[in-house]
Amino acid sequence: MSILVTGFDAGHDQVNASAVLTASLRDDLPQPLYPLRSQLHFAILPLSASDLREAVLVQIAVCQPRFCVFTGQARGRNKVHLERLATNLRDFDSPDVAGSQSRGERIEPDGPAAYWSTLPGQEAMIEQLNRQGIPAALSNHAGNHLCNQLLYQVLHWAQQNGSGMACGLVHIPPLPIQVRHQWPETPFMLLEMSRAALAQILLVLVQQTGASAS
Structure with a gap:
């Protein structure tokens, strides 16, 4: 059993909360996740519309995950959010690192309007986080x-490939340093709380699916 966890590169900004979170988990794994460390x-994925698909598929080919837990920062949100849906729409309010700013374009020309997240146990994850004060x-x-x-x-x-891999997206608020230097009015979350949130999400994922944690 393998789990791929990703964040996004900072791009033109000095900080991206999801990259900081992902690197922090990689370099200093929380103790509750020790049983999962080999899985x-x-x-860290590029902030590039044209390069993103290939970059993540390379990572999937390397580790052959059963689950993908993608993280991204969400300016203006004051909670950890698990996303139910992904829509077949690019409508960028700001350009990516290459200067591309798609407006009203389909991601996959022949794809359906939306896909449901396939990450299991999302309701249980939310309940657990709120019980822990997150x-x-x-x-x-x-x-x-x-x-x-x-x-x-x-x-x-x-x-398209008949893969049994399950995927979901976790949006986290920006970090305090981003509020100080970039977005003074936006909500934020401390890194330690974001780390605790991801740890609990991963633990609930394993528990809900009966996957091995050894």
Whole structure:
């Protein structure tokens, strides 16, 4: 059993909360995740619409995951959100690192309008996080930028290839340093809370599916 956890590169910004979180888990795994350390694989993906699909498929080929847990930062949100849906739409309100700013374009020309997340146990994950004092909720909209594109493209690939791999997206608030230097009015979450949230999500995932943690 293998789990791929990803974040996004900072791109033109100095910090991306999802990259910081992913690197932090990779380099300093929380103690509750020690039983899973040989099954966890971490990757930072490019903020590039044209390069994203190939970059994540390379990681999938390397570790052959049973689950993909993608993370992305969500400016303006004050909770950890698990996304229910990925839509077949690029409508960027800001350009990617290559300067591309798609407006109203399909991600996959012949793909369906949307895919449901296939990550199991999301309701149980939300309940567990809130019980532990971590604000969390389900979300019906992953945005129309690269987080949504990533989830849609991987779900589409899994559908087209008959893969049993399950995928989901976790949106986290920005970090305090981003509020100080970039977005003074936006909500934020401390890195330690984001780390605890991802650890619990991964633990519930394993428990809900009966996957081995050894």
